[in-house]
Amino acid sequence: MGPMRILIVSDFFVPHYNGGGERRYFEIARRLVERGHVVDVISMGIHGVGEYEEVSGVRVHHLGPRIRKPPLRGPLDFIRFMAAAFRWVMTHDYDIIDAQTYAPLLPAFLASRIHGTPMVATIHDVSSAHGDQWLQSSKTATILERVLMRLPYDGVITVSRSTASALTELHGRNPDGIHIIPNGVDPELIDSVTPATGNYIIFVGRLAPHKHVDHLIEVFSKLVIDFPDLRLEIIGDGVERARLKAMVDECGIRDSVTFHHNLSYPEVISRIRGARVLVLPSTREGFGMVLAEAGACGVPAVAYRSGGVVEVIDDGENGFLVEPCDKEALHDKIKLLISDDELRDRMGSQGRKKVEEEFIWDRVVDEVERTYSFIIARKNTP
Secondary structure, three states, X not given: OOOXXXXXXXXXXXXXXXXXXXXXXXXXXXXXXXXXXXXXXXXXXXXXXXXXXXXXOEEEEEEXXXXXXXXXXXXXXXXXXXXXXXXXXXXXXXXXXXXXXXXXXXXXXXXXXXXXXXXXXXXXXXXXXOOOOOOOOHHHHHHHHHHHHHOOOOEEEEOOHHHHHXXXXXXXXXXXXXXXXXXXXXXXXXXXXXXXXXXXXXXXXXXXXXXXXXXXXXXXXXXXXXXXXXXXXXXXXXXXXXXXXXXXXHOOOHHHEEEEOOOOHHHHHHHHHXXXXXXXXXXXXXXXXXXXXXXXXXXXEEEEOOOOHHHHOOEOOOEEEEOOOOHHHHHXXXXXXXXXXXXXXXXXXXXXXXXXXXXXXXXXXXXXXXXXXXXXXXXXXX
16 A cells, blocks of 8 residues: 555644653654655644644644643643544545544544544553543543443554453453554664663653552652662652652652653653663553663563553563552562662563564554554445
8 A cells, every 4th residue: 555644633742742652653653754654643732832843754733722731631621622633634634543542532533434534543541441540530431431442443453462352341342353553662762862870760651540659659768768879750740740749748758759740752761771670550551651661771660460561561570560559569579679780680681672572663663554554445445
């Protein structure tokens, strides 16, 4: 198949927000452009940013609301963006639309059906599988997710076998219509970044309830008794930020904990590269891209055994998996790694090896191209 005209619908896009889904779309989109395809992205407006910008050859259109501090949004922002996304799809022609969870799915689906454009849904994870909700209003979230996960899209892309299973078992999706394409990393870019210095462990991700950064803070407050020079770096933003900062103060560890947000991607990678251990105490994770990034950086991880995490971390090989909410085990595994340089180096090397074998962006894009072409051809076959 020749060059495709592709529309990606996402709440945000790089560089204004570097969440896992946004980073995935950026890495895929720029490589698709390099291969001769035309890629448009529609995403929410950003305060102080124009309606159009080009990012590494990707044409990005900012629609609807103007968000001051991504990813923080209100209900009206979602509604305005959904209306603007619907209008855009209805008035533009593409070979395929790829929309990710959650707000982009419904307007893209409705408009694609009316307009006749093939549409694939990119679903990173399924919150109701684990009792963790992606909205604070859990009843609303459960109902909306149930609808969104069951719509008759032309195809579904998901990032792990875990999410694919949840879609099949919880929402009755036909497994034949689900394409599992993992996230990737760019080892060359990672190797070009100078590691930060210092004696610290790190968390990278949204400050959302299901990420359980409060568990990490509690664990760190005990670790710092045995390792007075150890620091904790928390990179990310979200609804939990104020509560977590207050918790740090209550634990009396303010001088040992640093919160970062609005960092560039190279700055994030620099801090991961310099860390002794990356910790992801999340109970809902479709894939856990930061785990693959840590692997590429040669940094072992300790994570809760949840969702797609088990497909990135081989317990005892490139990190440790502990049962969700087992804070004692989380403490013990982090302590073991920061105490044992040889173990940490060995696990870091295994992490790099696994990434090079399984999670490289160019291979991911090969799969995305094949999936788009397959869905377009099937849709156009009488």
